[in-house]
Amino acid sequence: MFSEAAVREIQEIRAKYPTARAALLPAIYVAQREFGWLTPEAYEAVSDLLGVPRAIARGVGTFYAMYRQKPMGRHVVQLCTNVSCMILGAERLVDFLKSRFGLEPGGTTQDGRFSLVIMECIGACGTAPAMLVNDDFYENLTEKSIEEILGKYR
Amino acid sequence: MEKxxxxxxxxxxxxxxxxYKKAGGYRSLSKALDMASKDxxxxxxxxxxxxxxxxxxxVAMKWTFASGDPKFPKYLLCNADExxxxxxxxxxxxExxxxxxxxxxxxxxxxxGAEYGYIYLRGEYPAAKDILNKAISQAYENGYLGDGILGKKTRFHLAVHQGAGAYICGEETALIESLEGDKGQPRIKPPFPVNVGVFSKPTVVNNVETLANLPYLIGIGGEAYARIGSPECPGPKIYCVSGHVERPGVYxxxxxxxxxxxxxxxxxxxxxxxxLKAVIPGGISTPVLPPEKIDCPMDFVNMPKHGSMLGSGAVIVMDETVCLVKVCYRALKFFEHESCGKCTPCREGTGWLRSILGRIESGEGMEGDVDLLLSVAGNIIGKTFCPLGDGAASVTQNFIKHFRPEFEAHIKNKGCGARQEKL
Incomplete structure (x- = not known):
């Protein structure tokens, strides 16, 4: 079940479109925030609220890389390893996250503090290598700067 | 050139x-609303x-098709799924x-003649979402959006629609599917979006940079605008440069x-x-160029004559330390990940290309693998639903065309000298 605030938020989103179905992607974002990840209950809540079949809500939700199909850590490190980042050392950073934080691509640290998602270009190629931590951009990364940045996320 | x-x-x-207003902003809108739309x-x-x-x-051709369609309402979509x-x-x-x-x-x-617009913004730009939403509210408050814009009969409503991490949604029909609340899988054309687009209505999809040209273009007029840059393909252009240059960035x-x-x-x-070892001139889907071929005008008309494409104007510069087999492998890993799965040549072909490139890269390549790559690429190109598959195949073909000895050496030597890091 959605909170009352989430229901209102989705109804406001719904009003921006001529069809309820068009509100599906933004509603899944709201569900992800409310439930932490896209649990079966989250998909049911979206489906019931918008009147979209459950199989459709789930089918659409699982198509997109940024929707979380499993529980995540408190902070999600989204590191780009595409070509512009790769040729400037992104893979070294992947190795560093593993050795320093025990953080593997697609995995979560045992204390639930961080999850690591490998990204396909985040549009920060001129300041590569780059990552997002939750919604914040960090650019021109080095092992040293990553360590400092992640230290801020408890 | 002034920016x-x-x-x-x-x-x-x-x-x-x-x-924005202090710097002359919204004056072109006022000028435009005094003109007839066909002008x-x-x-x-x-x-x-x-x-x-x-x-x-x-752009004018796309607009003419959409404005000439008798169906209403019409939609204008901004492709911000960069x-x-x-x-x-x-x-x-x-931002x-x-x-x-x-x-x-x-x-x-x-x-x-469109009264509704959406900005389809990629999910990876969370800061831009907040900035755009704030700017849209300000534009409504100032009478530049909504009903009766600047006291005239014109109405235009605008909202941001956030994508969720799918490269394919940059393809206009996949974008439309995604906006309608579906998986981002391209539609067959025709019908074209200008006639049957989002919500089955006439729809124009234009890129952010394209639409951002309009205020200046209307301000100085079409003839003056046409005198900037290439005569066949005029205007200002943002080139974004990454990789091994002294000053990467937007120009x-x-x-x-x-x-x-x-x-x-x-x-x-x-x-x-x-x-310098190699340059990808227009984003990863465009054909790679060797150093001796970079003296070429970066526009839509001339780049194909020089063996590549302008694409998005995203220049990726690679120096002598880069292993191009690895770059090609990484590119194909990307295409495989982003293939929407709708059509077989792309869904299966990108996986095969990635897999063969992966074994060459890791030193397990076999004799004949380079020709096998070309054979697989040849079975993708021109046979897919949308340009994603063509991109994947042509990237492979062009890396081999210009750097075949490096691929062969990789197979023979079970790796390469430039290899410094594992993937």
């Missing part, structure tokens, strides 16, 4: 409507404006100059600036005085 698209971005408050399309035609998303389609690897040209417009885009969208909407230059000038004059040459 048009990246004007004022050094101003920390450039995204605010008051700053605006005529100016765009005179200007020779081509879409900046990658395909370079003439996902082509190496591309970061739209992000400064979205620093959102009102330029909004003004461009209102003018465009008026010209083609707004006249369309048709030479790739060599971009790298050596504007970006200060190869980082640390190293030797």
């Amino acid at each position: 048009v698209l990246l004007k004022n971005i050094e101003n920390p408050h450039s995204a605010d409507i008051d700053e 605006i399309i005529e100016e765009v035609k005179k200007a020779g404006l081509r879409g900046r998303g990658g395909a370079g389609f003439p 996902g082509e690897p190496g591309t970061f040209k739209d992000r400064p417009i979205l 620093k100059n959102p009102h330029l885009l909004i003004e461009g969208m209102v003018i465009s909407g008026y010209a083609l 707004e230059l006249p369309m048709g600036t030479s790739l060599k000038d971009i790298i050596y004059t504007h970006c200060g040459g190869i980082k640390g005085g190293k030797k």
Whole structure:
């Protein structure tokens, strides 16, 4: 079940479109925030609220890389390893996250503090290598700067 | 050249409507609303404006098709799903100059008779979402959006629609599917979106940079605009340069600036005085060029004559230390990940290319693998639903075309000298 605030938020989103179905992607974002990840209950809540079949809500939700199909850590490190980042050392950073934080691509640290998602270009190629931590951009990364940045996320 | 698209971005408050107005913002909208809508399309035609998303389609032609369709309402969609690897040209417009885009969208909407617009913004740009939403509210409060814009009968409503991490949604029909609340899988054409687009209505999809050109174009007029840059393909262009150059970043230059000038004059040459090995000129889907082929004008018309494409104007520069087998492998890993799965040649073919490149890269390549890659690529190209598969195949073909000995050596020596890190 959605909170009352989430229901209102989705109804406001719904009003921006001529069809309820068009509100599906933004509603899944709201569900992800409310439930932490896209649990079966989250998909049911979206489906019931918008009147979209459950199989459709789930089918659409699982198509997109940024929707979380499993529980995540408190902070999600989204590191780009595409070509512009790769040729400037992104893979070294992947190795560093593993050795320093025990953080593997697609995995979560045992204390639930961080999850690591490998990204396909985040549009920060001129300041590569780059990552997002939750919604914040960090650019021109080095092992040293990553360590400092992640230290801020408890 | 005076900056048009990246004007004022050094101003920390450039995204605010008051700053934008102080710098002359929204004057072109007022001028445009005093013109007949068909005269605006005529100016765009005179200007020779081509879409900046990658395909370079003439904007006036697309608009004419949509405005001529009798169905209402019509929709204007801004493609802000900037996902082509190496591309970061739209992000400064979205984050620093959102009102330029909004003004461009209102003018465009008026010209083609669209009263509703959406900005399809990629999920990876969370900051831009907040900035755009704030700018849209300000534009509503100031009477530049909504019903009765600037006291006239014109109405235009605009909202941001956030994508969720799918490269394929940059393809216009996949974008439309995604906006309608579906998986981002391309539609068969025809019908074209200009006739049957989002919510089955006439729809124009234009890139952020394209729409951001409108206020300036209307301000100075089509003829004056056509005198900037390449005669066949005029206007200002944002080139975004990454990789091994001294000064990577975004550069707004006249369309048709030479790739060599971009790298050596504007970006200060190869980082640390190293030797240039290869350049991808227009985002990862465009054919790679060897150093001896970079003296070419970067525009939609001339790049194909020089063996590549302008694409998104995303220049990726690679020095002598880079292993190109690894770059090609990484590119195919990307295409495999992003293939939407709808059509077989792309879904299966990208996986096969990635797999063969992966074994070559890791030193397990077999004799005949290079020809096998070419055979698989040949079975993808021209046989897919949308350009994603063509991109994947042509990337492979062009890396082999220009750097075949490196692939062969990789197989023979079970690895390469440039290999420093594992994937």
